[in-house]
Amino acid sequence: MRDIWQKLISGQLDSLLQSAQDTVPGDVSAISRLRRKGTLAEVSIVLEALEARRRSRSRLRESDTWLMDREGSEQATRTTVAEHKARRLRSVIGEETVIDLCCGIGSDTAALAQSGPVIYVDHDPVRVELTRFNLGQSSKKPSNSHPLVADAKCLPLPPLPLHVDPARRVDGRRVHDFEGMVPGPEVLNRLIGRHHSVALKCGPGISVENLPPGEIEWLQDGSDLVEATLWCGDLAQSARRSATLLRQSLTISGEQEPLQQSSLKNPAFLHEPCSVIERxxxxxxxxxxxxxxxxxxxxxxxxGEEERTSPWFRSFAVVARMGWHEKKIVDWFRQQGCAPASIKTRGVQENPSQLIKRFKGDPGPWILALLRRGRQIEACILKELIPLTG
Ligand SMILES: C[S@@+](CC[C@H](N)C(=O)[O-])C[C@H]1O[C@@H](n2cnc3c(N)ncnc32)[C@H](O)[C@@H]1O
Structure with missing residues (x-):
């Protein structure tokens, strides 16, 4: 397979790639037409590369010109996140050369290379070649960048600033803890001890307890909680935790503390925290x-009792509230002539996608929230507050 990827990267399969552009996956007659231009293995890799482009279009800004394998594209860092990390890293290290270890198909490398030199490293030679190709496709000319095929276990480089994005899948399943990363904790701890500036990409579900010292920054893009980065050495700020809303360019940091409680029985407003502050x-x-x-x-x-909004919450006015009794709620919506716009649940077993089928009519302006308060399940009919802008 490696030699076929090399042929694709070097342009020898361009005519096959061109002919395969509009092939619908599973279209047997189109695949047999493509067979006239390449072997079965070549056709299969070209189709994989095109499918990877299609699937990553919403996450990787330049994916339409990139080459990537399916797994590499799934693990690649979303462009908005890669750019945020590159900005933050460069704000500390300036234009010093940075090592992008475990470069995959090069999404982080491409962002880092926009503002300074990068050495990109992977133990898989195809991934290094894919990154080299993808850097060459960049619409903005990247800074100097140097490829290196090497194993993280014996990184043959001086202790330059380091971004590392270990693989986080074992047998196709995602792993969420530090112990499950590949390369593993022994290698990563050694690198963190040796390099004075390290950014370690983690999944958003990472368990904090076993992570080495540093600042963990969780990142949310739109409504998606996408990543956590462990900033170590001189890249870390003093607090252990921070949360960033990328689209709003907002960051808060601090330590985890218990929430202040409310004694309100009939609140006028309810607020749902966004994922990044909860996590x-x-x-x-x-x-x-x-x-x-x-x-x-x-x-x-x-x-709460005050009509307030904040980028960190979705906020709702409470229109009606009653104990959870399905028939009563269905009747309430029937009288309004609509179904709920959506159903939210906390601590209850009801499945929102099943429950919504029991309502008739088009979705109206109200959201139904089923919230467990001790033994009681509250059914709250809510109207979302539109945040003030400007
Ligand atoms: C999650 S992907 C990196 C994705 C990349 N940041 C991107 O945006 O495309 C992890 C990469 O780590 C590489 N890798 C795993 N173990 C390694 C090791 N011991 N040394 C070097 N690279 C390794 C894999 O080949 C894979 O390409």
Missing amino acids: SGLVCKVQGEVAAGEWHPGLGWLA
């Missing part, structure tokens, strides 16, 4: 922005 444990840092307390210990949602 980072930093809801406590911003609950003052909506002047609200947790409605019940462990519930996660906040209750």
